[in-house]
Amino acid sequence: MNGSIVQVVLFYLLAALALTGACLVAFSRSIVHSAFALLGTFVGVAGLYALLAADLVAIVQVMVYVGGVLILILFAVMLTARVDEGKESNPTVGKIPGLLAMLAMAGLLVVTAVKAFGPRTVISEANPPSTVSPIGNLLLSKYVLPFEAISVLLLAVLLGAVTIASGRMRKGAGGKQEGEAPR
Amino acid sequence: MGYSYAPLLFVVGFALVIPVAFVLLSTRLGPRRPNPVKTEPYESGIVPIPAPERKFQVRFYLVAVSFLLFDVEIVFLFPWAVRFRSLGWFGFGAMLIFLAVLVLGLIYEWRKGALEWR
Amino acid sequence: MNIMHYLADLLVRSLFKADPATWPYTWIAYAVVIGVGALLAFAFVAIFAGPVTWIERRIAGRIQSRIGPNRNGPQGCLQWLADGIKCWLKEDLVPATADKPLYLAAPYLVFTGMFGAFVVLPFGAHVIAADLNVGLLYILAVTSLVVVGLLMAGWGSNSKWALFGGVRSAAQLVSYEVPSAFSLMAVVLMAGTLSTQGIVGAQGGWPWQWFVFRNPFLFAAFIMYFISAIAEGNRTPFDLPEAESEIIAGYNIEYSGMRFLFFLFAEWANMWIMAAVATLAFLGGWQIPGISPERIAEAKGWTFVGWQALSFAIFVFKGTCLVFTIIQIRWTLPRLRVDQLMITCWKYLVPLSMGSATGVLLLMALVREGGIVDWVMRGAMLLVGLLVAGAYIRKVRATFMADRDNYKKMEGRDLWYPPYRLP
Numbered sequence: 001m002n003g004s005i006v007q008v009v010l011f012y013l014l015a016a017l018a019l020t021g022a023c024l025v026a027f028s029r030s031i032v033h034s035a036f037a038l039l040g041t042f043v044g045v046a047g048l049y050a051l052l053a054a055d056l057v058a059i060v061q062v063m064v065y066v067g068g069v070l071i072l073i074l075f076a077v078m079l080t081a082r083v084d085e086g087k088e089s090n091p092t093v094g095k096i097p098g099l100l101a102m103l104a105m106a107g108l109l110v111v112t113a114v115k116a117f118g119p120r121t122v123i124s125e126a127n128p129p130s131t132v133s134p135i136g137n138l139l140l141s142k143y144v145l146p147f148e149a150i151s152v153l154l155l156a157v158l159l160g161a162v163t164i165a166s167g168r169m170r171k172g173a174g175g176k177q178e179g180e181a182p183r
Numbered sequence: 184m185g186y187s188y189a190p191l192l193f194v195v196g197f198a199l200v201i202p203v204a205f206v207l208l209s210t211r212l213g214p215r216r217p218n219p220v221k222t223e224p225y226e227s228g229i230v231p232i233p234a235p236e237r238k239f240q241v242r243f244y245l246v247a248v249s250f251l252l253f254d255v256e257i258v259f260l261f262p263w264a265v266r267f268r269s270l271g272w273f274g275f276g277a278m279l280i281f282l283a284v285l286v287l288g289l290i291y292e293w294r295k296g297a298l299e300w301r
Numbered sequence: 302m303n304i305m306h307y308l309a310d311l312l313v314r315s316l317f318k319a320d321p322a323t324w325p326y327t328w329i330a331y332a333v334v335i336g337v338g339a340l341l342a343f344a345f346v347a348i349f350a351g352p353v354t355w356i357e358r359r360i361a362g363r364i365q366s367r368i369g370p371n372r373n374g375p376q377g378c379l380q381w382l383a384d385g386i387k388c389w390l391k392e393d394l395v396p397a398t399a400d401k402p403l404y405l406a407a408p409y410l411v412f413t414g415m416f417g418a419f420v421v422l423p424f425g426a427h428v429i430a431a432d433l434n435v436g437l438l439y440i441l442a443v444t445s446l447v448v449v450g451l452l453m454a455g456w457g458s459n460s461k462w463a464l465f466g467g468v469r470s471a472a473q474l475v476s477y478e479v480p481s482a483f484s485l486m487a488v489v490l491m492a493g494t495l496s497t498q499g500i501v502g503a504q505g506g507w508p509w510q511w512f513v514f515r516n517p518f519l520f521a522a523f524i525m526y527f528i529s530a531i532a533e534g535n536r537t538p539f540d541l542p543e544a545e546s547e548i549i550a551g552y553n554i555e556y557s558g559m560r561f562l563f564f565l566f567a568e569w570a571n572m573w574i575m576a577a578v579a580t581l582a583f584l585g586g587w588q589i590p591g592i593s594p595e596r597i598a599e600a601k602g603w604t605f606v607g608w609q610a611l612s613f614a615i616f617v618f619k620g621t622c623l624v625f626t627i628i629q630i631r632w633t634l635p636r637l638r639v640d641q642l643m644i645t646c647w648k649y650l651v652p653l654s655m656g657s658a659t660g661v662l663l664l665m666a667l668v669r670e671g672g673i674v675d676w677v678m679r680g681a682m683l684l685v686g687l688l689v690a691g692a693y694i695r696k697v698r699a700t701f702m703a704d705r706d707n708y709k710k711m712e713g714r715d716l717w718y719p720p721y722r723l724p
Contacts, residue, residue, distance in 0.1 A: 030400075033400075033402070039410075039449055055433065055434050059435045059438045063254060063438065063442040063445060064254055066446060068247075068251035068255070068445075070445075070449060071247050071250070071448060071452070071471060072247040072251055074449070074456075075247045079244055130434030132262050132265050132495055133262065136265050136270075140266070147281065150255070151280070152284055155285065157252060158288040159288070161245060161248040161249075191420055193335050193339040194417060194420050196339075198413040198417060199413060205389075205559050206408075208389060208559075209393055212389050213389065213393055213558055215392060215393070219397070246643070247472075250475040250476060250478070253482075257486070258438075260486055261437075261486065264486050264490045265494060267493070267662070267665070275666070286655070289652070298643070298644065299640070299644075
């Protein structure tokens, strides 16, 4: 099968999608455009996961990041006042801290990339087995403690959000713009 | 990559190509005579009030947070549900604790009135 | 074996006289067959969405004691074609104040998200584009693309009505995804797989083998899934995003011509997807009563094709029945308020659907499958289902007959149009 060429082409297409999205997020002048550009990054990364035959992870990437995080970010951005001015996005932090952050990130990536050059398992099958049930198994046997810890983390997130939001609601800062149309 | 994903590529391709082709055809066939009145935002025929107020109730944000929470929960629940028959009572118990913690969150939200829309 | 692989192998064997396993260009044959399959899926959406819009408008006309479209073609049955061509000939307007890139991209995103779900729908025993191992989750995942698309349309239009509509849609879609996912989880528990074909395969052709009648909790899960599906499809009584008395038309208000059509198209296709998911998860999918899937797989030649066609017909019939129920609900019930909508979801459907999934768990742990209790439950639920269906049909018939008697009195007057004539 000449599938490998297709795979390589796909890899570069998806990587390009993810990187274009990331660049748009970083360089776009409008914060809303930045938020929407995240979609490209998330979908591109999900495609890369699918390319690696990690089907569950790919779906989770779309479900949680596109369906959850992106919507959350969009709502948050749209909640922010003065988004129209377009100057909110990407204030620079100065060259030295930026350079340091970049170097740290690059170091991390290089270490990961070098590590990845060890012995690899190559998926040669046309239809690799599903990863759903092994992951389900591992979650509830080997990784049961982190799994429970996640639920506590999620609870903390919700409590925090409710506390912040209910403060805003009592003040009425959110106003009544949406539900009732101005008459 | 599995060949089971190959149709996905085609479908995504079609889903991008077909609408673009249709819209291009429509811009060819249709007239293009914009004028200032035609291109202003719709306001039931009256002169629009200058700028739309882009503000929302903070509740929408809360809905998104709750959804994210349940979304993550669903993502964890589905692999477990697939394996339920073989995981036995230990898996059942672990899942029940996971669920209980999150139900606690829902109850808290409920009691705090975050689910009310006045 | 997927029907597409089967066809591709057949193509290679008959056309090029080569062995598909060793021939180096087999993948081109696969690509061609899969491409044609994707095109057929698109044609199915178009052909389904088109006439159903006309049928819905006729039904709506009847329910509201008017005629509905009856000019183009016999009884107006070509109305949908005329509408489609009209949209091509319309001006593609872009509001001056719009956020152009977002405004232009939104319809494509909505369309892609909707169309992507068709890949995993099992239309027949082997008629499926891709039987992914994560099928059900995949459907939930691509729906989120639609949500982003709607927000994009709302924001990009830069009109307050579009923005309100878009944000409302997004909030509604994400909210109702939670109960629908929990209802589907009850099914996944029973089937032990996420693949759509696997879920259909875990059921059977006869109604007592369907998941919906297995036990009371699954029955409840089906009803809750159906309600959330209507809400996710933005249909009345949950069509707040396009409540014309409040926000005129919602997220698509600034769109015109073909771009507008894509939003409508996505809405119609979405309705079919929801009905199809309900069918495959709860109503036995394409399963033919009395014929096991193995027998279909072993069949050869025309018998094989015949079984495929029959299973396809069964699936489409079940799905269409659900679609018509949704249409009837739309024209019967009034619209909810925003607060009622959110309360219905978060205070009723979410806890209840979690409860039903837990109930399914307990029953699975306590009741032996195939035991006496299991069969008693199945029988009882089947009876309940029959009673509900019977009551529904009786009610519809009674309303229809009353209407008919009223119309009889007006016979011969101007504008008299008998309600019992074609739709």
